[in-house]
Amino acid sequence: MGMIDVRNFAKSFDGVQVHKKVSFTVNKGECLGIVGGSGVGKSVVLRSLIGLEKPDSGEIYIEGEEISKYSEEQLIPIRTKVAYVFQNGALFDSMSVYENLAYPLREHTKMSESEIAKRIHEQLSEFGLAEAESKEPAQLSGGMQKRVGLARSIIIGPEVILYDEPTAGLDPYNSLKIQEMILRLKAKGSTSIFVSHDMPSVFAVCDRIALLLDGEIKAVGRPDELREDPDGLLQKFVSGEAG
Amino acid sequence: MISLSLLEFFGGAYFLVTEVSRELWRRPFYSRLVIEQVYQIGVRSLPLVIVTGLSTGMVMALQFGLGLEKFGGKPYVPKIVSLSIVRELGPVFTSLMIAARVGAGITSEIGSMTVTQQIDAIRALGTSPIKKIVIPRVLGCLIALPLLVAIANAIGVYGGMVVAVADLGLDQQFYMQKVYQTILLTDYMSGFMKTFFFALFISITACYYGLNVKGGTKGVGTATTMSVVTSSIFIFVGDYFLTKLFWVFEQWV
Ligand SMILES: Nc1ncnc2c1ncn2[C@@H]1O[C@H](COP(=O)(O)OP(=O)(O)OP(=O)(O)O)[C@@H](O)[C@H]1O
Numbered sequence: 001m002g003m004i005d006v007r008n009f010a011k012s013f014d015g016v017q018v019h020k021k022v023s024f025t026v027n028k029g030e031c032l033g034i035v036g037g038s039g040v041g042k043s044v045v046l047r048s049l050i051g052l053e054k055p056d057s058g059e060i061y062i063e064g065e066e067i068s069k070y071s072e073e074q075l076i077p078i079r080t081k082v083a084y085v086f087q088n089g090a091l092f093d094s095m096s097v098y099e100n101l102a103y104p105l106r107e108h109t110k111m112s113e114s115e116i117a118k119r120i121h122e123q124l125s126e127f128g129l130a131e132a133e134s135k136e137p138a139q140l141s142g143g144m145q146k147r148v149g150l151a152r153s154i155i156i157g158p159e160v161i162l163y164d165e166p167t168a169g170l171d172p173y174n175s176l177k178i179q180e181m182i183l184r185l186k187a188k189g190s191t192s193i194f195v196s197h198d199m200p201s202v203f204a205v206c207d208r209i210a211l212l213l214d215g216e217i218k219a220v221g222r223p224d225e226l227r228e229d230p231d232g233l234l235q236k237f238v239s240g241e242a243g
Numbered sequence: 244m245i246s247l248s249l250l251e252f253f254g255g256a257y258f259l260v261t262e263v264s265r266e267l268w269r270r271p272f273y274s275r276l277v278i279e280q281v282y283q284i285g286v287r288s289l290p291l292v293i294v295t296g297l298s299t300g301m302v303m304a305l306q307f308g309l310g311l312e313k314f315g316g317k318p319y320v321p322k323i324v325s326l327s328i329v330r331e332l333g334p335v336f337t338s339l340m341i342a343a344r345v346g347a348g349i350t351s352e353i354g355s356m357t358v359t360q361q362i363d364a365i366r367a368l369g370t371s372p373i374k375k376i377v378i379p380r381v382l383g384c385l386i387a388l389p390l391l392v393a394i395a396n397a398i399g400v401y402g403g404m405v406v407a408v409a410d411l412g413l414d415q416q417f418y419m420q421k422v423y424q425t426i427l428l429t430d431y432m433s434g435f436m437k438t439f440f441f442a443l444f445i446s447i448t449a450c451y452y453g454l455n456v457k458g459g460t461k462g463v464g465t466a467t468t469m470s471v472v473t474s475s476i477f478i479f480v481g482d483y484f485l486t487k488l489f490w491v492f493e494q495w496v
């Protein structure tokens with residue numbers, strides 16, 4: 001059993017069955033890419049992994065723990081272990097960048113204010129955001145907001161990180177920066193899921209790639225396998241023939 | 244359609260109340276956020292409440308003073324004005340003003356947090372929106388509204404006195420003496436106790452509509468309107484039943 005196991009996940013919205021039977025496994029230390037057309041339900045799957053959304057049926061295991069029926073209170077330890085990086089950052093706009101990063105530290109660690117300050121400075125300079133510290137989210141560009149969102153999600157050192165299109169809408173330079181960050185976190189041992197349309201990034205960071213299509217995972221494989229199999233569905237998705 | 248969303252509202256509001264009363268007793272408790280809300284709701288509503296209270300008292304005194312003059316009823320002005328303010332007008336008018344100012348503010352703030360996924364972010368970061376957002380606002384209203392009503396009552400009675408002295412030629416001493424003779428603790432409490440219920444109506448309604456915004460930024464506007472309309476109606480309807488209820492209590496004591 002992997003770090004994350006999803007079995008027969010099904011969910012519908014307003015009578016439309018978006019997920020029929022989604023099953024996949026992510027092993028410890030691995031990065032699984034999930035690709036698929038817009039609206040196939042990638043974000044909903046990620047959100048369900050930390051209980052922000054509940055499946056209609058099916059199971060979700062995090063390190064063997066079935067969480068799909070957990071209450072908000074039971075989910076708290078799961079949410080400190082598994083971080084979700086929002087597609088748009090989802091920063092608290094009434095707080096400065098510093099306060100945004102301090103939020104999880106104050107909630108989940110016993111660090112003193114000076115330790116928190118030190119940790120935040122380190123994190124911000126690692127992300128090339130040192131000058132943004134005292135700014136409000138509204139004063140930042142979209143790319144910076146995404147990076148702050150990423151920094152806030154991982155600052156308490158989660159074991160699993162769920163990236164929801166972290167490079168979408170970024171210029172090549174920023175996209176590369178995010179890729180580097182993800183690879184660095186992976187080198188430190190984090191398990192992750194990387195949802196994206198950005199195929200170069202997916203190939204760069206993922207150990208395996210899964211294609212979500214018509215409410216199911218239709219194909220899974222290593223990047224090199226996929227490159228060599230020209231008839232594969234994933235190959236067709238990449239070339240624009242499927243999905 | 245209307246009745247369905249009303250049913251949904253009752254279900255949702257009931258759920259919110261149970262969540263609040265459950266999480267209120269579990270750590271952590273963010274007292275700083277509560278203090279912030281008392282300030283936001285209480286101190287920043289003061290000017291509005293002062294104007295409302297003052298004009299209510301003054302107009303009441305004027306209406307009754309001029310209206311009762313030909314029956315020789317002017318001496319009853321202090322009694323009528325102070326009783327109606329303390330029992331009804333102070334609590335109800337102040338609550339309506341707060342439903343408009345604070346209720347709208349809470350719904351639009353929480354609503355835009357919902358739309359921009361900030362509420363989800365609170366959850367994703369392993370914290371509770373009930374504790375972080377709802378409880379501070381509910382307690383803020385429960386603390387601030389009764390204080391605002393007490394202020395509005397005093398200012399309303401004072402406004403009545405100003406008019407009674409200036410326009411009706413009553414003696415100031417006489418006015419105050421009559422007020423003290425008239426207003427019993429039960430009168431005061433009958434109005435005052437209502438404000439705790441009104442504070443709950445306003446804050447729970449506002450939080451409910453904010454957390455359940457659908458349809459992006461446009462939904463925030465609709466939710467805000469619904470929030471103010473709903474809590475105002477609840478204040479009026481609730482007032483009738485609470486008055487009846489407190490009347491029963493008053494017969495006992
Ligand atoms: N809260 C919701 N209410 C109604 N429908 C929803 C809700 N959340 C998701 N959906 C629907 O579920 C489907 C999947 O949404 P999801 O956001 O997971 O897509 P996605 O694969 O992440 O797309 P994108 O690549 O554009 O981000 C969409 O058709 C969407 O309309």
Ligand SMILES: [Mg+2]
Nearest residue numbers: 042043087164
């Ligand atoms: Mg998405």
